[in-house]
Amino acid sequence: MKKFSILLLAGAALTLALPASAQFAKAEDAIKYRKNALFVMQQNFGRVAGMAAGKIPFDAKVAADSAAVADFVSKLPWAGFGPGTDKGETKAKAEIWTDKAKFDDYANKMQAEMTKLSAAAKTGNLDNIKLAVTATGGTCKSCHDDFRAK
Numbered sequence: 001m002k003k004f005s006i007l008l009l010a011g012a013a014l015t016l017a018l019p020a021s022a023q024f025a026k027a028e029d030a031i032k033y034r035k036n037a038l039f040v041m042q043q044n045f046g047r048v049a050g051m052a053a054g055k056i057p058f059d060a061k062v063a064a065d066s067a068a069v070a071d072f073v074s075k076l077p078w079a080g081f082g083p084g085t086d087k088g089e090t091k092a093k094a095e096i097w098t099d100k101a102k103f104d105d106y107a108n109k110m111q112a113e114m115t116k117l118s119a120a121a122k123t124g125n126l127d128n129i130k131l132a133v134t135a136t137g138g139t140c141k142s143c144h145d146d147f148r149a150k
């Protein structure tokens with residue numbers, strides 16, 4: 001096989017391996033990736049939170065669908081926080097990389113709560129959803145307080 005084809009295949013393999021083994025062409029892409037994933041997650045979580053707060057009319061199907069998307073997307077941002085992605089257009093604090101265990105712990109807790117929120121939303125019970133929204137929102141906030149610049 002020609003060298004070029006081997007390189008192409010290797011490149012394709014790396015791309016397909018995302019996000020389990022995160023490889024981005026540039027740090028800038030990793031930053032964009034995590035921000036966009038967090039944005040998509042927030043839009044879906046925010047919709048459910050809005051219903052829980054009575055700011056958006058409650059629609060059980062929309063809530064369940066949105067929570068399921070937020071749950072899935074909550075698994076994505078972390079691949080974009082690799083080494084060397086601390087500088088650029090980001091509010092990510094340096095502590096993410098110097099206190100990685102704590103950051104990972106927050107990230108894991110958020111994902112666990114997002115999964116519970118999705119389960120709660122599937123029940124269609126607004127009281128269950130409210131409790132889960134509060135728990136999930138708390139995990140967003142604690143990580144932002146410690147690891148996101150103002």
Ligand code: ASC
Nearest residue numbers: 042045046049137138140141
């Ligand atoms: C959101 C959002 C957050 C969290 C947080 C909850 O919708 O963008 O960062 O909820 O405000 O306390």
